[in-house]
Amino acid sequence: MFGLKxxxxxxxxxxxxxxxxxxxxxxxxxxxxxxxxxSSAAGEVVLCQGAGALSVTVxxxxxxxxxxxxxxxxxxxxxxxxxxxxxVKIWQLQSGAFELVRILENTPAWVDRLAWSPTQNLLAFSLxxxxxxxxxxxxxxxxxxxxxxxxxxDITWHPDGKRLTVGGYQxxxxxxxxxxxxxxxxxxxxxxxxxxxxxxDGKYIASGNLDRTITVLEWENPxxxxxRGFPGKIRQLAWSDVFNKxxxxxxxxxxxxxxxVWEKQEDETLGWESRVLAGHEATIQSVQFQPNSCLxxxxxxxxxxxxxxxxxRQTQVLNGAPSGxxxxxxxxxxHQLAAGGQNGELLIWSKxxxxxxxx
Amino acid sequence: MVTAxxxxxxxxxxxxxxxxxxxxxxxxxxxxxxxxxxxAVIVNEFGDVGIDHQLIINAxxxxxxxxxxxxxxxxxxxxxxxxxxxxKRRDKFDHLVxxxxxxxxxxxxxxxxxxxxxxQAQTNLDSVVTVVDAxxxxxxxxxxxxxxxxxxxxxxxxNKTDLVTPEELDELERRIRGMNALAKIYRTRNAxxxxxxxxxxxxxxxxxxxxxxxxxxxxxxxxHDETVGSVAIVxxxxxxxxxxxxxxxxxxxxxxxxIFRMKGILTIAxxxxxxxxxxxxxxxxxxxxxxxxxxxxxxxxxxFIGRNLNEAQLREDFRACLV
Numbered sequence: 001m002f003g004l005k006x007x008x009x010x011x012x013x014x015x016x017x018x019x020x021x022x023x024x025x026x027x028x029x030x031x032x033x034x035x036x037x038x039s040s041a042a043g044e045v046v047l048c049q050g051a052g053a054l055s056v057t058v059x060x061x062x063x064x065x066x067x068x069x070x071x072x073x074x075x076x077x078x079x080x081x082x083x084x085x086x087x088v089k090i091w092q093l094q095s096g097a098f099e100l101v102r103i104l105e106n107t108p109a110w111v112d113r114l115a116w117s118p119t120q121n122l123l124a125f126s127l128x129x130x131x132x133x134x135x136x137x138x139x140x141x142x143x144x145x146x147x148x149x150x151x152x153x154d155i156t157w158h159p160d161g162k163r164l165t166v167g168g169y170q171x172x173x174x175x176x177x178x179x180x181x182x183x184x185x186x187x188x189x190x191x192x193x194x195x196x197x198x199x200x201d202g203k204y205i206a207s208g209n210l211d212r213t214i215t216v217l218e219w220e221n222p223x224x225x226x227x228r229g230f231p232g233k234i235r236q237l238a239w240s241d242v243f244n245k246x247x248x249x250x251x252x253x254x255x256x257x258x259x260x261v262w263e264k265q266e267d268e269t270l271g272w273e274s275r276v277l278a279g280h281e282a283t284i285q286s287v288q289f290q291p292n293s294c295l296x297x298x299x300x301x302x303x304x305x306x307x308x309x310x311x312x313r314q315t316q317v318l319n320g321a322p323s324g325x326x327x328x329x330x331x332x333x334x335h336q337l338a339a340g341g342q343n344g345e346l347l348i349w350s351k352x353x354x355x356x357x358x359x
Numbered sequence: 360m361v362t363a364x365x366x367x368x369x370x371x372x373x374x375x376x377x378x379x380x381x382x383x384x385x386x387x388x389x390x391x392x393x394x395x396x397x398x399a400v401i402v403n404e405f406g407d408v409g410i411d412h413q414l415i416i417n418a419x420x421x422x423x424x425x426x427x428x429x430x431x432x433x434x435x436x437x438x439x440x441x442x443x444x445x446x447k448r449r450d451k452f453d454h455l456v457x458x459x460x461x462x463x464x465x466x467x468x469x470x471x472x473x474x475x476x477x478x479q480a481q482t483n484l485d486s487v488v489t490v491v492d493a494x495x496x497x498x499x500x501x502x503x504x505x506x507x508x509x510x511x512x513x514x515x516x517x518n519k520t521d522l523v524t525p526e527e528l529d530e531l532e533r534r535i536r537g538m539n540a541l542a543k544i545y546r547t548r549n550a551x552x553x554x555x556x557x558x559x560x561x562x563x564x565x566x567x568x569x570x571x572x573x574x575x576x577x578x579x580x581x582x583h584d585e586t587v588g589s590v591a592i593v594x595x596x597x598x599x600x601x602x603x604x605x606x607x608x609x610x611x612x613x614x615x616x617x618i619f620r621m622k623g624i625l626t627i628a629x630x631x632x633x634x635x636x637x638x639x640x641x642x643x644x645x646x647x648x649x650x651x652x653x654x655x656x657x658x659x660x661x662x663f664i665g666r667n668l669n670e671a672q673l674r675e676d677f678r679a680c681l682v
Contacts, residue, residue, distance in 0.1 A: 068444065108417045128419060169421065190426075326447070
């Protein structure tokens, strides 16, 4: 079905390609868009930098234990990774190079979620039922939060950095960064929240749930919307940072091989309307909006990355991971898109850069 | 574009039993036996797994009720998360062993393998193995967990046989057989057992033959000492498909929480193929199997394992479905 190959202006072309030795677990851009970090199920952590053909720096060799999550701090000074061995490792930018400055040991926990605050150098990471927050300025743990009802299944910060949000069994708990000891606000979910996302304006929080529903809460409105009818558990949610006609960001959700896009209607009584983006033939691993745009990218186990203009129409299909993609990330400036594959492929596409880096 | 090779499904062995019954000894035997293969082990309590093994993952039991407490929609969140994480590596593993605590209800573990889309796609539950401490089980006999662990088992090891008399052992085996007519029961010391009897059982595979212990069928009256027991129905005759459907549907709806496991081979009127089914609580899996062979005696064999089963009623309701 993806037979059309005509290349149009403004399309993304493959810019660079590299490999890790196993499934790419996570991929992330530094805030300046100049460095990409990636990690694998075999335990490697690499940095890819430079223009044209990128140079690869190995921060950590494979040891057979997966590195599940990684992220740059908001100021780009720190890179944190977490994984199966229970370690949270933190590198700091020193004279232009990332140096390992801290290892937090947490054996036998499996650290599979971490998130930096968008406003300060605070790193939240999962430790089974607990979430710890490490303060880079002090070099110590600022707090240990107990989710209680299950392991922390997803962790994210409010865009203002003042609230930390953790999803798990029976709900989403929202802690206040000013007073960690204060009881968290609870958004009740009948099953388990596995994917949470704040809209970039901080007005809405969406929770993708194990029972094939999505709960969307408008902050300070006690009545959430519940969306149903998905083909499987909700795997990922993404908000656009531009608004639709109703003045609301667009929400994209992935479940099995389907993407459903939700837009709030101008008429309040109509609530949210959905449309299905069909085309993928296997589980969608990641969906993400291009920064400052409604262009949606989706990466699937079917071996395709699809680009959907205005989160409606499929305009381009990218390949390069024949046994399936595992993750993707937009460059914060939106000029590049990076994706990881299930066999260790690392691919970067960039917009209308012709004749570069195909060697 | 989509790769043709179907990812191989990893077999899973579930080990249950009380702390001290011999689960860890058995686990170490499996790991020794599978030497050279990659075996991942998920443990819920840190016993002494004696072998230095890289792929031992500790997890706290996390019960997720997915649908207003519906018992068959209750799964183990920790297993969904960890198996999901483990399954991402390309160089996967050959076998997964899950060791539960002595207090674990096996049902949510089993249901996880049928309810979660990722776990179902990538693994297959081979069997439930329960290790029973032949000497100390008598102290736990009233505990629901002990009864459920026996009732859900495909393989029961009566372990530590050296600590009890042969008479006590016979009595124990008789009680266990009354509860679970399907399980293979082995008497062991130090959990010593041929691995062929333990691995590659395919207990949840509908293609496997239904094996009801002949001893169970020969006993004319079963003494049900426990509320947990087995009912086996073996009858000739052809069944009305519609009536059967209606009966099984109502049975699961009304008594699903009390039916732990069920299995059967049935003869449906007008069908040349055998109908095979199995169930765990309200989860039901049934389909037409191979055709009856020429000269093969067409029959119906069903086994229910559960709590407070009304044997007479089950038989009567079954017979009402005969043509």
